[in-house]
Amino acid sequence: MAVCSHTESPFDHDRNFTFTVNDETYNGSIHFFTHYNEKPDFIEVLRNTFFQDETYGDARAKWHRNTTSFYAWVKAHMLRLAWDCRERLLHRFLHSFPNICRDFGFSVAHNRDTSGAPSQSRLWEMWNKEFTDVQREFVRTATEEALAFAREQGIPAPDPVFRPEERDISSKRSEQRLVAEKTKEVWQQAKPFVTDTFYLKRADNSVIHENAFWEQHAYMGMRENMYAQSGQHSFFIDSQRDHTPSASNHRYQIGKLTVEETRSMLHETTRMLIARARHNSELVGKLWAAIDITKGNPWTGEIERDEDDNITEDWILGYKDGEVYYQWATIQIVGYDIPLVLDAIPVKRGMKRADIVDSLLENALDLVDDIELVMMDREFDNDGVKDACDKHGVYYLNGARKRQSERATCTRLRRAGKTVHIEEETVPDGPTRKRMFLPSSTDDPDAEDMEESSEPVKGSSDVREEMREDLAELGIDLNDDDDRRGFGPVIDDLREQEANEPTVGSDEDAQTYALFETNHPSVTLNDDDSEIERIHMVERMVRRYRHRWGIENGYKQIKTFRVRTTSKRHTYRFFNFVFACVLYNVWRLVDLLVKLATEGENTTYAPRVDANQFLTVAKKYYGLDPPD
Incomplete structure (x- = not known):
């Protein structure tokens, strides 16, 4: 479980409340804080929720209390009530993510340990037989307070299920x-x-x-x-x-x-949409964006070629699947704001990625001038792209290729037993650039046999797959929580891309670490930092990269239009x-x-x-x- 002092927390907050059971009034108090710089989800709110010592008459035997704390069960049922689900779904979720169980307070030794995850029957028994009326009302009220806190901080949270008086919809x-x-x-x-x-x-x-x-x-x-x-x-x-x-x-x-002319019409339409969205308090504050390239349907018509059989068409481009396509690059808002495509540009043969990024950022920043972070995949890993981001005053977070020197670094890190590693590079006219090596966890079965996909790599477990369908109806993405220090989904993304590139040096060492690059000031190289502090710092930054998948999901819907x-x-x-x-x-x-x-x-x-x-x-x- 992540540990931090209250002074580091951007969301320190106490909530005192009262609740009444059988005409008796009780007081409750919960305290929230989180070490994450980005907006967490509701599960992260519960992970960083703490209570006063009052247990409201916990009458269980001492051996029960020594094994699992009262508040572990409280957090589990707060999540159930917030999701408005039954114990079956809650059990399957907690069983699939032991790291969340551990952070809630259950007896889980490590990220692969499922023995400490609560069973469906035990969850039901705790709520229906062992919790008193006072304790159940405390959990309900605490859940309402946690949801209210999440919304105050702009954190995505499920709709409360505790307001039937506000619902005038009969069916x-x-x-x-x-x-x-x-x-x-x-x-x-x-x-x-x-x-x-x-x-x-x-x-x-x-x-x-x-x-x-x-x-x-x-x-x-x-x-x-x-x-x-x-x-x-x-x-x-x-x-x-x-x-x-x-x-x-x-x-x-x-x-x-x-x-x-077409781009100009897109810009003007988007400008009107942004003004309407901001009228409702969307797209305010620091924004995150993603840049990527998508393709149309495969071109099956006639193609002009030269004497060496190379395609001479400017706009018909080959792809790694062997087909040829018309391709377009876009910049899109991602994260917790309303996702909008800000700009698009057709990709022409010989066009540099740096020129694409420069053009997209120039027009996007004319529409919304407060883009803080732009995220791109390994395809945009070059100095020209970084220079374009520096030129426009935005921070970048990219997956990076591992060349020979980076592979050698992976070997040194593995032999030294290092978890994360940061390298800095100063540039004359821009913020310091950092390279972040982080664990890749090659023994994870979810990362094996990966194929090219337009979606994030998902686990092969039947239990997880079934859970995704249940949780999707609640608006919950199972990929938001992973059992590899929070790095898993984005590491899978990079490893999938690496699988299509020629390898140099030791494959084993190269697969041990993933590599990211950023110029964001929240990543610093301080010799006084402990390894655990460095891990948390890198994790906070890299977690944001998962939101890059918002642009892929957008492409899937755009294709239908x-x-x-x-x-x-x-x-x-x-x-x-x-x-x-x-x-x-x-x-x-x-x-x-x-x-x-x-x-x-x-x-x-x-x-x-x-x-x-x-x-x-x-x-x-x-x-x-x-x-x-």
């Missing part, structure tokens, strides 16, 4: 109906964000109204695998317009837009991608506003309006009120 069906009605209402408000900022370069006397193009494109993007050729007829039938674009005219007019095409015109393909990003951004705003309308200030971070529901509503109400 699940009526709740779904309310969400659908709010989605329709908000979507109709958000449509002008698109139609007011997008434009075409056509003659003034054009018969077809410009909005018909955007409505038709949205219509096609919201239907699976629909192309312009097939979509034009369906759109004409479903719309209320007398004139709609033909497929060829649709592609031609949109294809005339340059890359910079993108119009399919067989056109080779890269400007038209780029527009299809950008317009899909806009629809994705609008969906995220709609989800935020629906949650605020139905839940008030205490909103959760899991989407209330999923992408399919948004598509269903938006497809029905894609048009403006009858023709312009």
